[in-house]
Amino acid sequence: MKTVAPAFKIVDYFELSESQQAEIINQLEARKDLWGAIPFIINCLKKEGQPQVSLTDGGFHDVLGPGRLFLMLEEANKTEITVNNKSEVCPRLAAFVSLARNDEVDITVPGRESWTPWIGCVFTYPEYRGNRLSEKLIMLAEEYSIKEFNAEYTYISTDHIGLYEKYGYEFFTEAGTVWGEQTRVLRKKMK
Secondary structure (H helix, E strand, C coil), X not given: CCCCCCCEEEEEHHHCCHHHHHHHHHHHHHCHHHCCHHHHHHHHHXXXXXXXCECCECCHHHHHCCEEEEEEEEEEEEEEEEXXXXXXXXXXXXXEXXXXXXXXXXXXXXCCCCCCCEEEEEXXXXXXXXXXXXXXXXXXXXXXXXXXXXXXXXXEEECCCCCCHHHCCEEEEEXXXXXXXXXXXXXXXXX
C-alpha cells in the first residue's frame, strides 16, 4: 500500500489571525525542549508590539528588524480554535525559518552594516525531517531577500559545518554574537 506524503502550505506568521498566531505559539511551547532557540522565538513573538527592554529582549521586529517568519504547516493535521464564538482552524507546525535584517551577529559593529539580510531560526520538527522542508523554506527566504531587501548576499549564522553549504552557502568569516559567543558566518550570492 502506497503512503501519501503530507501536504504542506507556507505562510508568514505575521499574516495569520491573532487566534492562529496564539495556536502557533502553543505548538512551539509544547515542544520548546527540542531546540534552544525555540524559547527565544516564543519570547519574541509574545513581545511583538510591546516596548523593547534590551537588545535581545523584545518583539520579533524590535530584535531582528524588518522581516518575516515563514511557517511550513501540515494541511492534514489541524487544530480547531474557537474565539468569540467563531471557529477557525490552524494546521500543525512542521518547520519554520526567519528572514530578517538582523540575526545574532551584531551588524552595528563598524564594517558589518552591509551584512544583511539573515536567514535564521531554521528548524524542522523531527517527525517531518526528510521531506526537504527546510530547503523549501530557505529557497523562499532567498526569494524574499531579493524582493524585499534587494540583497546582493544572504547570510546565515551557524555552528554547523556542511549543513547550509549544500544550499550554496559558503564560509565568509567568524564573528561575535550579541550573546558574547563566536559563530560562523556563511553567505550566498543572490544576484
